[in-house]
Amino acid sequence: MRAELIANVASGSVGRDAPERAKAILAEHGVDGTVCAPASGELETCLTEALARKPDVLFVLAGDGTARAAAEMAGPDGPMIAPLPGGTMNMLPRALYGERAWPQALAACLTHGEERMISGGEVAGKLFFVAAILGSPALWAEAREAARQGRADLAIMRAQRALRRAFSSRLRYVLDGRPKEKAEALTLMCPLVSTGLAADERALEAAALDPTNALDIFRLGVKTVTGDWRDDPSVSVQRCRIGRAWAGGRIPAILDGEPTRLDDHVSIRFRPKAFRALALKDDAP
Missing domain, CATH: 3.40.50.10330 (Probable inorganic polyphosphate/atp-NAD kinase; domain 1)
Structure with missing residues (x-):
């Protein structure tokens, strides 16, 4: 070797x-x-x-x-x-x-x-192999990155911005030609990590998260810890091979743990052979 x-x-x-x-x-x-x-x-x-x-x-x-x-x-x-x-x-x-x-x-x-x-997924031409999060909750990752760099002032500013954006800018999306839907965030999970997919599944698991208030967020957080988040009433889960998402401005996102900003309209697709x-x-x- x-x-x-x-x-x-x-x-x-x-x-x-x-x-x-x-x-x-x-x-x-x-x-x-x-x-x-x-x-x-x-x-x-x-x-x-x-x-x-x-x-x-x-x-x-x-x-x-x-x-x-x-x-x-x-x-x-x-x-x-x-x-x-x-x-x-x-x-x-x-x-x-x-x-x-x-x-x-x-x-x-x-x-x-x-x-x-x-296998993996692709959003706006960028690949991911574990999971992607699209929508305002991804802004919390930017606050986390500032805290990791020792910039407490910047972390606080970004956290305040994330709070202001919560529930104010919903994401629109279409998956596999189904009717248009909207949610606070869209999470795309690859077969490598999703417990809802077989390892050889030729699709992404798409989970739309649409809490409407702080109580919904708390309940969803608890269920995420216990592993029952798919059963939460604010979560809608489906398969996805191809789709698109859009918002009123640039879309905050997290790709395999790394925060980024995408254009206001992005394409989504499953990549059966990524690396x-x-x-x-x-x-x-």
């Missing part, structure tokens, strides 16, 4: 010693690997160069945004991607490797790894 490993030492839980630890783990398993720790601003270039060398697998030790970017750049015809948990939320790594820390996930990939084609992952066999310890 020829491997490339990119470690973003400035990300979440990676650590300055990660490149040396990664080299040791690769060597211990007899893998011919190159480890790169890009400087600030060089991450995208490092990803491009690593993929151009056409390794068998590209390990990405970084945050959610980098993991999603690597999988999107590789696509279904590129090398296998192994997103190791190096960020804060680690949505894609957790979906593939559970709660393993990155050294254990790397070692498990080298001893019990297998290729698996991963090749180095996943774990069922008997992995």
Whole structure:
């Protein structure tokens, strides 16, 4: 196996010693690997160069945004991607490797790894492989990001904006040619993580969230913790292969944990073959 490993030492839980630890783990398993720790601003270039060398697998030790970017750049015809948990939320790594820390996930990939084609979704030309949230609740992610950066003033300002937008700007959407509907938010979940879909399902699970007051939000929050959120009266769940959504202005969104802003009218579609992952066999310890 020829491997490339990119470690973003400035990300979440990676650590300055990660490149040396990664080299040791690769060597211990007899893998011919190159480890790169890009400087600030060089991450995208490092990803491009690593993929151009056409390794068998590209390990990405970084945050959610980098993991999603690597999988999107590789696509279904590129090398296998192994997103190791190096960020804060680690949505894609957790979906593939559970709660393993990155050294254990790397070692498990080298001893019990297998290729698996991963499906995903696409919103406004941007791919996601775990889940996407469209609508005003996504504004809370922008407040979270400011808090993570130590900007308490900016976090408070963004939280106040999220509160003002709540219940004031509903999302319109059409899924698979069905009649137009509206909701506070639309969540799209991939088969990789959705408990409502089979692993080989060729569709996204679309959950429209339409609470009308603070009590509805509280009840939905409790049911989310208990796992019964699909039964809440403010939630409507259906399958989706293609669709579109629009609002009165730019749509706040979260794609695999990363906040972004989309145009006021976006397309939605399911991607049955998004990228090749180095996943774990069922008997992995």
